[in-house]
Amino acid sequence: MQEVDIAFFIESLPSDQALTIFRMLDKDIAAEVFANLPTDRMQQLITDISDDELRSIMSDLMVDDAVDMLEEMPSNVVKRVLKHTGVQDRQLINQFLRYPEFSAGSIMTAEFIELKRQMSVGEAIGHIRAVGEDKETVYTCYVTGQDRTLEGVITVKTLLLASDEQKISDLMERDIISVRTNDDQEFVADIFSRYDLLAIPVVDQENRLVGIITVDDVLDVIEEENTEDFEKMSAMTPSDKPYLKTGIFELAKNRIGWLLVLMVSGMITGEILGYYEAAFAVLPILVTFIPMLTDTGGNAGSQSSTLVIRGMAVNEITTKNLLTVLWKEIRVSLIVGFILSAVNFIRLMISEDGDWMLALTVSLALYATVVLAKTIGGALPIIAKKCKLDPALMAAPLITTIVDACSLIIYFSIAVSILNIG
Numbered sequence: 001m002q003e004v005d006i007a008f009f010i011e012s013l014p015s016d017q018a019l020t021i022f023r024m025l026d027k028d029i030a031a032e033v034f035a036n037l038p039t040d041r042m043q044q045l046i047t048d049i050s051d052d053e054l055r056s057i058m059s060d061l062m063v064d065d066a067v068d069m070l071e072e073m074p075s076n077v078v079k080r081v082l083k084h085t086g087v088q089d090r091q092l093i094n095q096f097l098r099y100p101e102f103s104a105g106s107i108m109t110a111e112f113i114e115l116k117r118q119m120s121v122g123e124a125i126g127h128i129r130a131v132g133e134d135k136e137t138v139y140t141c142y143v144t145g146q147d148r149t150l151e152g153v154i155t156v157k158t159l160l161l162a163s164d165e166q167k168i169s170d171l172m173e174r175d176i177i178s179v180r181t182n183d184d185q186e187f188v189a190d191i192f193s194r195y196d197l198l199a200i201p202v203v204d205q206e207n208r209l210v211g212i213i214t215v216d217d218v219l220d221v222i223e224e225e226n227t228e229d230f231e232k233m234s235a236m237t238p239s240d241k242p243y244l245k246t247g248i249f250e251l252a253k254n255r256i257g258w259l260l261v262l263m264v265s266g267m268i269t270g271e272i273l274g275y276y277e278a279a280f281a282v283l284p285i286l287v288t289f290i291p292m293l294t295d296t297g298g299n300a301g302s303q304s305s306t307l308v309i310r311g312m313a314v315n316e317i318t319t320k321n322l323l324t325v326l327w328k329e330i331r332v333s334l335i336v337g338f339i340l341s342a343v344n345f346i347r348l349m350i351s352e353d354g355d356w357m358l359a360l361t362v363s364l365a366l367y368a369t370v371v372l373a374k375t376i377g378g379a380l381p382i383i384a385k386k387c388k389l390d391p392a393l394m395a396a397p398l399i400t401t402i403v404d405a406c407s408l409i410i411y412f413s414i415a416v417s418i419l420n421i422g
Contacts, residue, residue, distance in 0.1 A: 003029055007036035019048045031060035039072040040245065046077055055084040062136060063089060064109035064217065067096045071106075096211075104188050105181035107221065108202045108211030113141040115168055117151060122164030128156070136214055140199050143172045150176060150201055150209045178203050181210060185221045190315055192218045229313060232392035233306070235262060262397055268405045269294075276412040282421040285352075289362050290408065296340065297369040297407040298400035304329050304377030305399050309391050312381060322382045329378035330371065337370035361418045365411040372410070373403040 001009075006025070010018045010033065022045060025033060034042065034057055046054060058066065058081065066085070070078050070093065082090050092110050099105030113135055115124050124141070132138040141159075143152040152172030162171055178201045179188050191200060192215060202211045228238040235258035239246060273280075280286045308325060311317035317325065341363040348359035377399050381391035415421065 003032040004036050006033045011038060011041055015044050015048070019045065023049075023053070027056060027060070031057050035061060035065040035069075038242075038245075039069070042069055043073060043077055046073075046081060051084055054081065058085040058089065062109055062111055063092050063096065064107065064111075064136070066093050067106070070097065071101070099181055102185050103181065104179045104183045104185060104202050104213060105211070107185055107188070107217045108181075108213045109136045109217075110211050111136040112199075112201075112209075112212040113138055114148075114209070115141050115143050115154065117143050117145065117167070117169040117172065119168045120164060121159050121162045121166050121168070121171070124154075124159055124168055125164075128159075136212065137199055140212075142201055142209055142212070143168055144209050147206075148208045148210075150178060150203050150207055152176065153201070176201065179213070180205070186225050188213055189218050189221050189225065193314075225313075229309070229392045232390060233309065235259065235397040258397065262401055265401045266404070268401075269408060272405060272408045272412070276408075276416075279412050279416055279421045283358075283415075283419060285358070286412075286415055289365075290411070292344075293362075293366060293369055293407050293411055294400075294404045296366060297373040297403040300333070300336065300370045301373035301377035301399040301403045304332075304374045305381055308378050308381045312385060312391050317382070319382055319386050322379065322386075325378045325382060326375060329374045333371040333374035336374070337367040340370060341367040357419060361415050362411075364418075365407070365414045368410045368414070369403070369407040372406055373399070376402060376406075 006029070010021055013021065018041065022030065022033070034045070037045070049057075061069075066081075066089070070081060073081070082093065085093065096105065096108070096110075111134060113128055113132060115127065119127070128138055128141065139156055141154050141156065142150060143154060145151045152169075152174050153176055154168060154172040158171055177191065177195055177197070179191060181202055181204055188200065191197070197215065199212050199214045201209055202213060204210050224240070231238045231254075235255075237254040237257060239250070239254055241250075243251075308317060344366055345359045345363040348362060349356060352358055380399065380402075384391050384393060
């Protein structure tokens with residue numbers, strides 16, 4: 001079985017059986033299985049296993065996996081783990097734990113192949129054979145100079161296709177794509193996507209090589225960032241726990257904040273209805289069209305905001321594109337609004353016995369609502385980004401609340417003007 005599948009199997013077992021199965025594993029795969037377990041199962045095993053078993057796991061565990069694990073553990077567990085970790089690994093782990101959360105430094109690993117420019121290809125291949133077994137990846141090697149400054153990169157493919165006498169300095173790629181330790185992990189993911197990388201070097205402020213980030217860690221970052229955006233777009237506080245392992249009180253806490261904000265802001269709609277009470281008291285049928293107007297406006301706005309937020313997430317849209325986005329959304333809304341209004345006008349002429357004044361009122365209000373909703377939906381995420389806010393906050397729930405209030409004002413203003421009521 002693959003190590004990931006073994007971890008999935010162990011996760012499904014009760015604690016005592018999970019411990020028994022884990023102890024049956026060969027030492028060579030135990031650490032890899034351990035790294036693929038969820039945090040709560042890791043903590044349970046650390047509590048149950050002996051000091052010697054813990055020491056054996058930590059000696060084989062990759063540094064980045066150890067850092068990811070310890071970031072989620074309580075302090076007493078962290079102390080026990082570090083106590084039974086080798087001196088060199090402990091120093092590396094402590095160094096990595098000091099990097100800001102969600103930074104390149106927090107997701108990198110120190111297990112990489114380091115070569116010197118004066119090496120021959122034969123010497124480099126011999127070095128890879130000697131140290132490569134314990135490294136995260138051997139496909140890309142990194143050439144460093146004095147003080148570990150990064151000077152170039154070279155692939156194993158290049159080494160294998162070259163003669164043994166050629167020098168690394170003649171073969172290495174000097175145009176290096178790298179990131180800094182404090183760069184945001186989302187920026188790192190964008191670099192991987194742009195250049196189709198399998199690994200990227202991480203350097204400090206003096207261009208010294210301190211680690212690498214591999215594509216498997218970036219896939220985790222992409223999943224985390226997408227999940228966070230989805231939760232924000234649904235008006236929830238992001239959580240790093242799986243749904244089935246999150247308590248009901250924590251779920252409620254993550255949701256109640258925005259629900260309160262949206263509920264209070266939704267009261268504005270009631271105030272608007274109260275202000276125009278005289279208008280729909282004269283013509284009660286006006287009230288029956290309110291749900292259609294607000295729902296259509298909310299849906300139109302959420303379409304635009306979703307596309308713009310996603311475009312910003314993949315760097316297709318920037319804050320410099322505000323006017324371009326506005327102009328495009330206005331033109332789209334004019335087309336969409338015209339079709340919706342025309343269909344609505346025909347429907348009302350049939351259902352309301354040819355009352356063209358009423359049909360015109362509702363259709364004009366619908367047209368204006370769609371144009372306004374798509375304009376707001378396209379602009380607000382970009383404005384949020386300009387204000388150093390997360391564009392995902394300007395998603396469907398907030399857009400709908402704003403559009404609802406605006407559509408009612410437009411609707412009753414048109415009704416008062418055309419139908420002479422109020």
